[in-house]
Amino acid sequence: MGITKSEHFTDEQNELATLAKAIGHPARIAIIQHLIKVNSCVCGDIVNELPLAQPTVSQHLKELKNAGLIKGNFEGNAICYCLNEEGFNKIKDFFQHINTYLENKKNQCC
Amino acid sequence: MGITKSEHFTDEQNELATLAKAIGHPARIAIIQHLIKVNSCVCGDIVNELPLAQPTVSQHLKELKNAGLIKGNFEGNAICYCLNEEGFNKIKDFFQHINTYLENKKNQCC
DNA sequence: CATCTATATCGTAATATTGCAATATAAATA
């Protein structure tokens, strides 16, 4: 089959999965790290930073954008990308929940 | 090609991507949420909680285990699964870094 | 030991992802 049975899961579960999946590629991790590192809007030098061809980078940017993790504005004929808080805020709560749980859990068999 | 070019990225980037990718499926989000909810080791009732066949659940558990996000102990003829702090701690720093950045960033074009 | 119960593995079909060359598009500039 190969189709993820999204309809059997909650919207929250599907949304979190989509976000995590979008982050789940080293090229997309690299893009996120680069956007943080340069601490400003990046107008296209992402292609030069990555060991991938331009169409491939464009595809990764598209996936991050679709997931709501980055956003881009036209700036002349270039595009200015930066992180999108909305997307990251959605994951933040999930991980904070997990961390709180892990800090307090006791008497587990493993 | 379809092969992720892991060799061109740093170990950290590959590791973070592997962790995020493992989380990036609604069934695996559901497993994580369930393990937190029951607040104890779960010996096999995960299959009953999910809308998927037993082999499929077993496969998802394997992926979470391989990524270091859960661990399992034999408990009689059943297996006891719970969250693995190690894996989650690795992602924690990444997201904390992002959150700190997002809270402080200013004067961005987007 | 035979059987039951719980979980894993195998095999396979359907689908998704990754990557890139070629090409298209769109704004800027000569």
Add this chain to the structure above:
DNA sequence: TATTTATATTGCAATATTACGATATAGATG
């Protein structure tokens, strides 16, 4: 308007993922 520059889209091949029936395995129990 022709050209350049920046980015996106298309098309396709290679590979990975998802799902499940069938089957294997391993401990518990009769």
